[in-house]
Amino acid sequence: MHPLDHTDPLAPLRVHFQLPEGVIYLDGNSLGPLPKAAIVRMREVVEQQWGVGLIRSWNAAGWVELPRSVGVKIAPLIGAEADSVRVCDSTSVNLYKLLSAALALNPTRRGIVSEADTFPTDLYMAQGLLAQLGRAPSDLTLASASAPLETCINADTAVVLLSHVNYRTGECLDMAALTALAHRYGALVIWDLAHSAGALPVALAECQADFAVGCGYKYLNGGPGAPSFIYAAPRHQAQLANPLSGWFGHANPFAFSAQYSPAAGANRLLTGTPPVLSMAALDAALEVFSHTSLAALRQKSLALTALCAELMQPLCERYGFANITPMPQRGSQLCYRHPQAYAICQALIARGVIGDFRAPDILRLGFAPLYLRYADVSTAVAELAALMQAEAWRAPQFNLRAAVT
Numbered sequence: 476m477h478p479l480d481h482t483d484p485l486a487p488l489r490v491h492f493q494l495p496e497g498v499i500y501l502d503g504n505s506l507g508p509l510p511k512a513a514i515v516r517m518r519e520v521v522e523q524q525w526g527v528g529l530i531r532s533w534n535a536a537g538w539v540e541l542p543r544s545v546g547v548k549i550a551p552l553i554g555a556e557a558d559s560v561r562v563c564d565s566t567s568v569n570l571y572k573l574l575s576a577a578l579a580l581n582p583t584r585r586g587i588v589s590e591a592d593t594f595p596t597d598l599y600m601a602q603g604l605l606a607q608l609g610r611a612p613s614d615l616t617l618a619s620a621s622a623p624l625e626t627c628i629n630a631d632t633a634v635v636l637l638s639h640v641n642y643r644t645g646e647c648l649d650m651a652a653l654t655a656l657a658h659r660y661g662a663l664v665i666w667d668l669a670h671s672a673g674a675l676p677v678a679l680a681e682c683q684a685d686f687a688v689g690c691g692y693k694y695l696n697g698g699p700g701a702p703s704f705i706y707a708a709p710r711h712q713a714q715l716a717n718p719l720s721g722w723f724g725h726a727n728p729f730a731f732s733a734q735y736s737p738a739a740g741a742n743r744l745l746t747g748t749p750p751v752l753s754m755a756a757l758d759a760a761l762e763v764f765s766h767t768s769l770a771a772l773r774q775k776s777l778a779l780t781a782l783c784a785e786l787m788q789p790l791c792e793r794y795g796f797a798n799i800t801p802m803p804q805r806g807s808q809l810c811y812r813h814p815q816a817y818a819i820c821q822a823l824i825a826r827g828v829i830g831d832f833r834a835p836d837i838l839r840l841g842f843a844p845l846y847l848r849y850a851d852v853s854t855a856v857a858e859l860a861a862l863m864q865a866e867a868w869r870a871p872q873f874n875l876r877a878a879v880t
């Protein structure tokens with residue numbers, strides 16, 4: 476045990492997760508582990524609600540309410556007004572809906588501003604939407620080191636699409652400052668919270684953010700392919716046009732009217748029938764957050780990443796790892812550049828330490844404060860040191876690329 480584990484107020488929360496023996500899991504930022512509550516809930520939903528209740532469960536078991544009721548549980552984790560979050564579809568699809576709605580809310584402007592190194596699906600969705608609207612690809616402007624955001628946002632910017640925590644570098648952007656900057660120019664802001672929700676405090680309402688999306692399967696631990704969450708500030712909801720205007724977003728879906736008429740409030744963000752099994756797993760996974768606070772999660776996350784960075788220092792000097800995470804503005808992950816990052820990551824996984832590789836040369840380590848121990852961090856770095864010393868990454872099996880990295 477590491478001394479910090481003795482005084483860790485979050486240590487009791489680890490038992491809520493089913494973590495395989497002999498594995499140190501530094502990839503909860505990509506796919507959260509299995510919460511024990513989800514196992515119990517899935518069994519109940521499959522065997523009782525589906526198996527016995529059948530179609531009656533849409534009402535009796537509250538299935539039809541899940542997009543809202545799960546959203547109500549996510550709202551405090553992202554600093555959102557209680558009834559302004561819904562759970563539905565994937566992050567990519569929800570981004571499409573919000574980008575389209577935001578452009579329509581700002582019709583005299585053409586531009587979308589994002590970042591060149593944001594998660595690619597965000598850019599792909601923007602590119603696809605522009606093509607569909609018959610607009611020029613150049614309507615999407617990408618900020619980069621040589622063209623900072625401040626120089627990209629202007630009077631023609633309709634919407635700014637930003638990742639709160641960068642998936643590759645781990646940099647956490649200043650939500651309050653950047654939202655205010657965009658608003659000064661009259662632009663709307665969509666925040667992608669994929670790598671922050673569940674790991675650190677987010678204050679959407681306080682920052683006056685316009686819109687947000689995020690993943691259910693990363694730090695929220697909702698399971699592979701868990702549905703995404705979508706947020707629209709209450710002030711925008713009445714004007715918001717969902718381009719995927721399906722019946723679940725209708726004011727009265729079971730009137731089966733031939734004419735679409737959007738629901739009042741955030742329900743208009745919905746499209747079709749919710750994936751009940753996935754929603755139930757995510758709902759159960761969220762229970763653990765009621766045992767702690769975001770401030771406590773953040774404090775531990777910062778301590779875990781600080782410990783890792785400190786222990787990694789000698790490896791950086793000896794083996795050429797370069798920490799590219801801006802430490803003062805870090806999220807809950809650390810990213811090390813190394814020319815052999817892919818093979819090193821595979822060799823590390825073979826030793827029971829699961830991190831991931833991000834092209835072209837990044838070893839990414841995620842630190843989920845709900846279940847990681849400080850001892851896990853020191854063991855992980857010790858395993859990395861041992862494999863570098865033995866040059867274990869040179870083995871051919873560690874140099875073959877799999878489909879998912």
Ligand SMILES: *Cc1c(COP(=O)(O)O)cnc(C)c1O
Nearest residue numbers: 565566567594596638642667669
């Ligand atoms: C993980 C991630 C996504 C994933 O989108 P899906 O539609 O769930 O595949 C989107 N954006 C960011 C920033 C991510 O990190």
